[in-house]
Amino acid sequence: MKALILVGGESLPRLSTLGRTLPFLEMASHSSHIDKAPPLIRVPTGFGTRLRPLTFSKPKPLVEFANKHMILHQIEALAKVGVKDIILAVNYQPDVMVEAMHKVEEQFGVTIHFSIEPEPLGTAGPLALARAILEKDSEPFFVLNSDVICEFPFEGLLAFHRSHGCEGTLMTTRVQDPSKFGVILTKPGTTQIARFVEKPTEWVGDHINAGIYIFSTKILNRIANRPMSIEKDVFPFMARDGELHTIPLQGFWADVGQPKDFLIGTGLYLNSLAAHESPELAKGPHIVGNVLIHETAVIGEGCRIGPDVTIGPGAKVGNGVRLSKCVLMKNAVVKDFAWVNRSIIGWYSTVGKWARLDNTTVLGEDVHVADEVFVNGGSVLPHKNRMASRVQHSLSATEVDMKAVARLVAECQRMTDAAETVAEEVRRSITQNTNCLSQLRILSKQIEDSSLELQLISGQHSVSVAPEAIVVD
Structure with missing residues (x-):
């Protein structure tokens, strides 16, 4: 069994096998580490710009997540299901990756090869570059995004994929805000993917691509040896042809490719350890x-x-x-x-x-x-x-400066107290004005009543004025 991990970065058109460099197809024909049942993993990453400044010092796959190189979480899971050969498609800091992988080979009993791309080939192109190896037999292969952290249920994914017999299976995960992602819709009552809705503006569903796939070798007929996006250039056509199924990912899932998500993913990973009483x-x-x-x-x-x-x-x-x-x-x-x-x-x-x-x-x-x-x-x-x-x-x-913080806090408190004093004065003024307004309303009502009474009296009696006195008949 073997695996391919795309690491991304600089443009170097050679392939190295931990110390040796040779053309890719030459490696494919001469390597003695290829079994007849090769699941493939392809872990795509680029220059790691989202995780800077950490990735100024080392490639993102070598940044420690939960005290372990990020890439080791995937390699360990692969080794548990029998993967023996892993191909890293690299074009960023390849020398650093080569040096780090020596110990990994010994630790997990795997053989690691490096395919250095002549140019970044996107998320689908590297499969075409590795075609000579992948078509050694008809066994399916895994594809995995390196930024993803989860419990990697490869055994269940492989069994489900074999059960439906189509070209591909992708795992999905649910999110609270699907408007930031591409949402996956299935045909009613089935696991067959009907279509993808990119960043929907209204509710259509909450299942998104978890970045974990398994494919049969037939998918290689859809991919050219050039830069291609598997999400945009391959998946929609597989769905149109009824060749793509989905299975929900159980447990936690996190894309840890940037600092905020790295911290959130750390919490989810530790929660998973606690759930398993680690x-x-x-x-x-x-x-x-x-x-x-x-x-x-x-x-x-x-x-x-x-x-x-x-x-x-x-x-x-x-x-x-x-x-x-x-x-x-x-x-x-x-x-x-x-x-x-x-x-x-x-x-x-x-x-x-x-x-x-x-x-x-x-x-x-x-x-x-x-x-x-x-x-x-x-x-x-x-x-x-x-x-x-x-x-x-x-x-x-x-x-x-912390002392400046203390001064600012004190000043803010003083201003808050002053504002409370002013607010109390305003409240008292409003109360007084309200009382005055009530009194004015009462007086106005009394004047109105007196005026009405005077009109009634004037209508019932005649009034004459004498020089000496007012006489009312």
């Missing part, structure tokens, strides 16, 4: 909710950690630190009494004493935030340790 989760009086702490990390006294926190190898957390919904990468340091919420701290980075990070702040590799600095939604480029003061100035739009 012994990996940390325990203790200082732990709140689901927390994953590497065994080599050091935690100080009086800390409160969680929920949804992962702490990487060699990380150090000082005394009295508060961590919530955040990720600390390898050898990150958070000093005493710092507060980190909804943020990612990159490799070898430091957060100073009494500092605060919040609102999806991301520190790249080797960044040092000074003491008593508040970083709110900042994104800091790697290697700012030599210029700590400039790091503070570069974040001037989102950071303030």
Whole structure:
């Protein structure tokens, strides 16, 4: 069994097999690691721009998610279902990927090859590039988006695909706001896909593409050796021909390709570990909710950690630190009494004493935030340790001195109190004016009544005026 992982990036028209480089078709004909039943996985990623500044230091598949390279979650799941050969279609930092995959081969007992694209081929083109290998036999193959994290139910997906016998099966997941995605509609009472509705403006459904597929080799007849989108150039025609089915994904699902979603996905992954009663989760009086702490990390006294926190190898957390919904990468340091919420701290980075990070702040590799600095939604480029003061100035739009914060809070409180005083005066004035208005209304009514009475009297009697007196008949 084998697999193909598309990593994306630079344009280098060769294929390497962990140290060897040769034309793609030559590798396909000479490799001795191809079995007769090859599921394929293709994990598409590009330059990783959405996950910067972390991807300035390493390719996105090598960024740690829950203390494990993102790509290892997929490779581990593949190895469990018997995949032995994995082809990585790479054009971004290929040397880094090659070096990292040496250990992966040994760890999971797989053979990893690299297909370096002459140009980015989209989400379908790489299948045509790998056609010589895929058509070695008629067995179906997996296709997987590398940004996706879930429980990877490959065995169930394979069984379902074989049961209907058509060209392809894709997994779906439900979302609360389908207007941001392409919605999948099936024919009534079946699993056969009828059509796709891209970013609907009105309700049509809430099932979207989960980025996990399995195909028969017949799909290769639909794909040319050029840049193509499998979602736009292939799937609609498969659906038209009745060759595409869908199965709902059970359990959690997350696209972790950008910082906000990376943090949300971390929480979902940790919830899944808790549901399976994983012994990996940390325990203790200082732990709140689901927390994953590497065994080599050091935690100080009086800390409160969680929920949804992962702490990487060699990380150090000082005394009295508060961590919530955040990720600390390898050898990150958070000093005493710092507060980190909804943020990612990159490799070898430091957060100073009494500092605060919040609102999806991301520190790249080797960044040092000074003491008593508040970083709110900042994104800091790697290697700012030599210029700590400039790091503070570069974040001037989102950071303030903690003493200045205290002064601003006091000033805001004073202004709030003054506003309350003015509001009370206005309320009293309104009450007084209301009372005056009521009195005026009463007096007006009395005047009106008196005027009416005077008219009645005038109609019943004649009035004459004498020089000496008024005489009424």
